[in-house]
Amino acid sequence: MKKIILLLVFLILTGFFYFDRGVVFGQSFTAVEERVSELKKENKGIELQIAEYSSFNRILTEVESSSDFDETSVDRYAYSR
Amino acid sequence: MQKRIKIVFYFFSFIFFAIFLKLFYWQIIESKRLTVLALDQYQGWHEIPSERGKIYTSDHFPIALNKNSYLLYANPQKLLLKSSQLEEKLNTILVNKVKVNEEILTNKNLLWVPLVKNISENEKKEIEKLSIEGLGFEERDRRFYPEASISAHLLGFVGVDEKGSNKGYFGLEGLYEDELKGSSGQRVFDQDAIGRPIPLGKESGEKSIPGRDLVLNLDRTLQFFSEKRLIEGIKKTGAKSGWVVIMNPKNGAILSLSAYPNYNPGSYYTYDSELFRNPVISSDFEPGSIFKIITMSSAIDSGAVSVNEKCTKCFGPRQIYDYSIKTWNEKYYPNSSMTDILIHSDNVGMIYVVEKLGLDKFLNYLKLFGLGENTGIDLQGEMSPVLKERSDWREIDMATSSFGQGIAVTPIQILSAMAVIANGGELYQPQVVKTIIEDNKEITIKPVLKRRVITTQTAKKITAMMEKVVDANLKRLKPDGFRIAAKSGTAQVPVRGGYDPDKTIASYIGFGPIEDPKFVMLVTLKDPITSQWSEATAAPIWFEITKDIIRLWGLYPTK
Numbered sequence: 001m002k003k004i005i006l007l008l009v010f011l012i013l014t015g016f017f018y019f020d021r022g023v024v025f026g027q028s029f030t031a032v033e034e035r036v037s038e039l040k041k042e043n044k045g046i047e048l049q050i051a052e053y054s055s056f057n058r059i060l061t062e063v064e065s066s067s068d069f070d071e072t073s074v075d076r077y078a079y080s081r
Numbered sequence: 082m083q084k085r086i087k088i089v090f091y092f093f094s095f096i097f098f099a100i101f102l103k104l105f106y107w108q109i110i111e112s113k114r115l116t117v118l119a120l121d122q123y124q125g126w127h128e129i130p131s132e133r134g135k136i137y138t139s140d141h142f143p144i145a146l147n148k149n150s151y152l153l154y155a156n157p158q159k160l161l162l163k164s165s166q167l168e169e170k171l172n173t174i175l176v177n178k179v180k181v182n183e184e185i186l187t188n189k190n191l192l193w194v195p196l197v198k199n200i201s202e203n204e205k206k207e208i209e210k211l212s213i214e215g216l217g218f219e220e221r222d223r224r225f226y227p228e229a230s231i232s233a234h235l236l237g238f239v240g241v242d243e244k245g246s247n248k249g250y251f252g253l254e255g256l257y258e259d260e261l262k263g264s265s266g267q268r269v270f271d272q273d274a275i276g277r278p279i280p281l282g283k284e285s286g287e288k289s290i291p292g293r294d295l296v297l298n299l300d301r302t303l304q305f306f307s308e309k310r311l312i313e314g315i316k317k318t319g320a321k322s323g324w325v326v327i328m329n330p331k332n333g334a335i336l337s338l339s340a341y342p343n344y345n346p347g348s349y350y351t352y353d354s355e356l357f358r359n360p361v362i363s364s365d366f367e368p369g370s371i372f373k374i375i376t377m378s379s380a381i382d383s384g385a386v387s388v389n390e391k392c393t394k395c396f397g398p399r400q401i402y403d404y405s406i407k408t409w410n411e412k413y414y415p416n417s418s419m420t421d422i423l424i425h426s427d428n429v430g431m432i433y434v435v436e437k438l439g440l441d442k443f444l445n446y447l448k449l450f451g452l453g454e455n456t457g458i459d460l461q462g463e464m465s466p467v468l469k470e471r472s473d474w475r476e477i478d479m480a481t482s483s484f485g486q487g488i489a490v491t492p493i494q495i496l497s498a499m500a501v502i503a504n505g506g507e508l509y510q511p512q513v514v515k516t517i518i519e520d521n522k523e524i525t526i527k528p529v530l531k532r533r534v535i536t537t538q539t540a541k542k543i544t545a546m547m548e549k550v551v552d553a554n555l556k557r558l559k560p561d562g563f564r565i566a567a568k569s570g571t572a573q574v575p576v577r578g579g580y581d582p583d584k585t586i587a588s589y590i591g592f593g594p595i596e597d598p599k600f601v602m603l604v605t606l607k608d609p610i611t612s613q614w615s616e617a618t619a620a621p622i623w624f625e626i627t628k629d630i631i632r633l634w635g636l637y638p639t640k
Binding site: 044047048051052054055056057058 | 142143144146147148225227228229230231301302305
């Protein structure tokens, strides 16, 4: 019985010894890959929002549709950049 | 007994031999075909589309990128609603976009029936709220152009090919299709008898490779302003169409390119396909008096005439065969200098110049300036008018060509030729793309110097003459304190058997500041109504844009 217990303890210790520390304490390669892909998706969304909201086309449309339309305001925006 | 054993032996031998032959046939001869059939039966695959590369202006602002969109599909096996009910429910969100084919949707052998393409994220969420059993979404990329019609002719658009896959047409989308499209990947999985993936089955595949991104030489703010000024100018002058092209003369970088009427590449299918052609690279026109700069440069560079030489034949109209060639205002200036000929835009004076130059040298210089050949600009659809063969040139052709009639060029050709004067005599290939980005690696495209056309001294002499032309004729439009070299041109429009008496093409071309040219620009208006003269139509637009450039780039006056 003692021998069996010792053998089990030995096996558990060996398991700990050979266990991949990267997986236990860090992130697996797949998890990192997934995170990168999430960040890329997030980044894509942000880029899209910036492009949509700060395009000259949108600003021009908004300025033209506002009641106090002043053509020079578009010029002022562009020059202030 | 022995006989019976033999019969049984032969019988079984025959059977084994037959089986052996059949196995040989299946496993050796038909092996490849049957393997493919088997794989097809238990393996499914799914294409992973690649993300198309983005296009950025020089300030890294995206002008072509990809937006998520969704394809709505139905699974008839799981669908509980009737077709009419489904259509009604979906049309509350996708107004009149859904038209259901009842016959297909009630076919329980089908698993996937596409319903509506290009559904936005918000529409998808709204549909999901309806919780309709048997509906699904597939994510797809849709090309998105945040600046809409601005730069349309430069960008081109993304349509579909004969297989239904995305494909770029015209402009950058067309020319850089291979770089932009990337390569699609695929996921291979084990499937059951009706094509459903087996959850614990084997799965393998290749990742998709995204397309390369392009960074252009284009100045976004300048592009916006030049297009705005062009459209305002067209409306003011009643012109039919027009274009503005701005280039850096020192390396051929295209800083702005606009043509009007234009189209929105995001909804190209709603426009007339005639609009897709970029007139700056694929339409030819008779340039008129702006061409005098090319003729004069050639004559001075070859030594055929000198700057202060007096014209001895400028006292009246010139008769060549049956043609009487006059000046534009029928005023004549005997003993004009070469500078005076340009200031007065004197057609008779230009005949004097080209006659002294001679046809052979004239043609040689035209070729050196890049006329008669494609400039090599990196946009899809460039076309060049052909220069006539030497034997086809008559005296009258040489005479009229000297002042830009009877000879055709494309806008990009004449702009590249003018850049030669601005940069001191060298011809550069116009370039739209500055950098190609692939996996964080940047490949910078170097300027392409084609050849030296004229000497630096000649370029300086012509620049000084062009400055005098501006100061003599259009000082009122010139920005104070800046030295500008430019020339106007009003060309008649050729029709069968002559020229249209009512139509003109008005152009203004030039560069600045003279001390260190930062831009060379061409403005052209087709068929303006308010005035036929370029100085009253195209020139004001040219100087408006010049003033924009001065403010945008923070240039300081030098005079």
